[in-house]
Amino acid sequence: MSGGVRSVGTGRSFPALRPLIRTVVVAGAVAVLGACSLFSSSKDTKPAPLETFTTALNARVAWEARVDSVKFPLSVAAVNNQFVVAGSDGVVTALAADTGNVLWRVEMGKGLNAGVGSDGRFAAAVTRDNELVVSEGAKILWRKTVTVPVITSPFVAGERVFVLTLDRMVQAYDAQDGRKLWELRRPGEPLxxxxxxxxxxxxxxxxxxxxxxxxxxxxLRGTLQWEATISNPRGTNEVERLADLVGPMGRDNAIFCARAFQSAVGCINAERGSAIWTRSIGGTRGVSSDATMTVAADASDRISAWGTPTGDVLWTSDQFLNRKLSAPLVTEKSVIFGDSEGYVHFLSRDKGQTIQRLSTDSSGVAAAPVRLGDVVLIATRSGKLYALRQN
Incomplete structure (x- = not known):
């Protein structure tokens, strides 16, 4: 069965570029499974105690800021020397990466379903009413209702806004006037x-x-060019075979690395459209990569590092078991994780040992750390933003 594409015009040129189970699935519909429904409650599982460590990295808070609390899947856009971040109240704010000064602020709606996407000029987010809202800085350009729920941050590039819906349909809109350019539907998964x-x-x-x-x-056209498989899930039922790719992805030039939910981590060559390697490993959070290493934690928060070119295991660490780690950030000086108690952990690249630890607030880290230049931004559930520098 081939995918269906509906074209609504080609638009402008595209420069180089960004728990509920329905018990009955009817034709054309997709059951939606919340990640937490796959696991038993972890309230009685105690997080591993924090280990003592020898400080081998100087990390400090460069500035702090605040947005509204974060009660949705947060994603922070880092582009053109600015962090663009949204709070639960629907206000999107652009902050200067070096100082934290507010560059602009705009109210997109009463609340958001997903984080914000931005190319530095246009910003896009989806409200709880499933309305796609696009602004140019602090000016709202247009609003348009999306018929299928969206929890993935829109991607903005080439004067287009790309939306990935909950059933993994892709839609493209003109960023300036909201014209729908095309949509791509692929053969759906049962869940x-x-x-x-x-x-x-x-x-x-x-x-x-x-x-x-x-x-x-x-x-430009919404046509499929290639597909590369991260996981070949096996199981006795559709829940066990569920293996959607979950964000964030890791990247080094043309190499993109991703996690297939609870089944595998792997890397793809986007120039060839083919898999480089995959490794079977459980886990629910995304990965981070550079030219040397790809890092991710599994469902119990055991961390693994693989060589990005080969997939060979470089090291593993079980010192953060059950701490509900965020997705990681790989930098040239350390590997950074946040946890549910608000701690930020800096690990050595060679062995995965703790070399620094900072405390934010106790609400917990809400998303993967995001880097722009020499600044790493940490966002917490309470809406506090901490800009860190490593020396």
């Missing part, structure tokens, strides 16, 4: 995970997670 997926770009190819596959899509 779809209620967790943010992956959408990015490499040169003139839009990259989208659809089930356990990373798809390369023509951003």
């Amino acid at each position: 779809t995970l209620q967790q943010p997926g992956v959408i990015a770009a490499h040169q003139n190819t839009l990259l989208v997670g659809q089930g356990p596959r990373l798809a390369g899509v023509d951003p």
Whole structure:
């Protein structure tokens, strides 16, 4: 069965580029599974105690800021020397990466379903009413209702806004006037995970997670160019075979690495449209990569680092078991995780040992750390933003 594409015009040129189970699935519908419904309650599982460590990295808070509390899947856009971040009240704020000064602020709606996407000029988010809202700085340009729920942050590039819906359909809109340019529907999976997926770009190819596959899509026409598989899930039922790609992805030039939910981690060459390696490992959070290493934690928060070119295991660490780690951030000086108690952990690249630890607030880290230049931004559930520098 081939995918269906409805074209609504080609638009402008595209420069180099970003718990509920329905018990009955009717034709054309997709059951939605919340990630937390797959697991028993972890309230009685105590997090591993924090270990003592020898400080080998100087990390400090450069500035602090605040947005409203974070009660949705947060994603922070880092582009053009600014962090663009949203709070639960629907207010989107752009902050200067070096100082934390507010560059602009705009109210997009009463509340958001997902984080914000931005290319530095346009910003896009989806409200709890499933309304896609696009602004140019502090000016709202247009609003448009999306018929299928969206929990993945929109991706903005080439004067287009790309939306990945809960059933992993992709829609493209003109960023300036909201014209719908095309939509791409692929053969649906029996179940779809209620967790943010992956959408990015490499040169003139839009990259989208659809089930356990990373798809390369023509951003002008919405046609499928290639598919590369991260996981070949096995199981006795559809829940066990659920293996949607979950964000964030790791990247080094043309190499993109991703997690297939509770089944595998792997890397794809986006120029060739083919898998480089995959490794079977459980887990629910995304990964981070550079040219040397790809890092992720499994469902019990055991951390693994693989060589990005080969997939060989570099090291593993079980010192943070059951601490509900965020997705990681790999930098040239350390590997950074946040946890549910608000601690930020800095690990050595060579062995995964703790070399620094900072405390934010006790509400917990809400998303993967995000880097822009020499600044790493940490966001907590209470809406506090901490900009960190490593020396």
